[in-house]
Amino acid sequence: MNATWRTHLANEAATKRLAAGLASACMGLASIRPLMIFLEGDLGAGKTTLVRALVKSRGYRGRVKSPTYTLIESYTLGGTQVHHLDLYRVADAEELAYLGIRELVSEPGLCLVEWPQRGVGLLPAPDLRVLLTYVPGGREADVAAFTPAGCAVLDALGQPTGPD
Ligand SMILES: Nc1ncnc2c1ncn2[C@@H]1O[C@H](COP(=O)(O)OP(=O)(O)O)[C@@H](O)[C@H]1O
Ligand SMILES: [Mg+2]
Structure with missing residues (x-):
């Protein structure tokens, strides 16, 4: 494993291909249980790009807005809930209580959270963490699994694609 x-x-x-692969690996599980993915990396590393591509890879035709100001944008994709959170502007994790985060993360669905460290105390531990890092010639993606569900997603991702 x-x-x-x-x-x-x-x-x-390449970031978009990873997003589509992640969607394929996640959505079945997320349709029956909550799945929490933390997205980490500096500003401009590609976290929003990844979520936007993931949502679009599941057939969403509308505009996928960055939740920088709204904190959360939600989608229903093939009957499964997908929540995109960006906590960059959150000063106090208690602000999240008003968004109904506790209820949302206990129901089946996929939660993708940018700047999860701002939600410490309110967010559950992640199943997966995707860390995007600037490297010469693009980005590096490091995906780590912390739960059996996260490991199942990693297994489904298959072999890393390598440079292209
Ligand atoms: N693998 C990559 N190599 C180079 N540029 C990338 C790559 N992936 C995404 N980008 C670009 O980097 C920027 C990422 O912006 P964004 O997704 O808003 O970052 P974040 O949400 O992490 O702040 C976009 O301009 C996007 O086109
Ligand atoms: Mg972003």
């Missing part, structure tokens, strides 16, 4: 997975993302297209 994998616990970590790493790949080089040479360009935005």
Whole structure:
């Protein structure tokens, strides 16, 4: 069973392919249980790009807005809830209580959280963490699994694609 997975993302297209792979690996599980993914990495590393591509890869035709100001944007994709949170502007995790985060994370669905460290105390521990890092010639993606469900997603991701 994998616990970590790493790949080089040479360009935005590679980030989008990873997003589509992640969607395929996650959505079945997320339809029957809550699945929590923390997205980490500096500003501009590609966290929002990844979520946008994940949502679009499941057939969503509308605009996928960054939740920088709204904190959360939710989608129903093939009957499964997908929640995109960006906590960059959250000063106090208690602000999240008003968004109904506790209820939301206890129901089946996929939660993708940018800047999860701002939600410490309110967010449950993640099943997976995707860390995006600037490297010469693009980004590196490090995916780590912390629960059996997270490991199942990593296994479903298969072999890293490597440079392209
Ligand atoms: N693998 C990649 N290599 C180079 N540029 C990328 C890659 N993936 C995404 N980008 C670009 O980097 C930027 C990421 O922005 P964004 O997704 O808003 O970052 P974040 O949400 O992490 O702050 C976008 O301009 C996107 O086109
Ligand atoms: Mg972002």
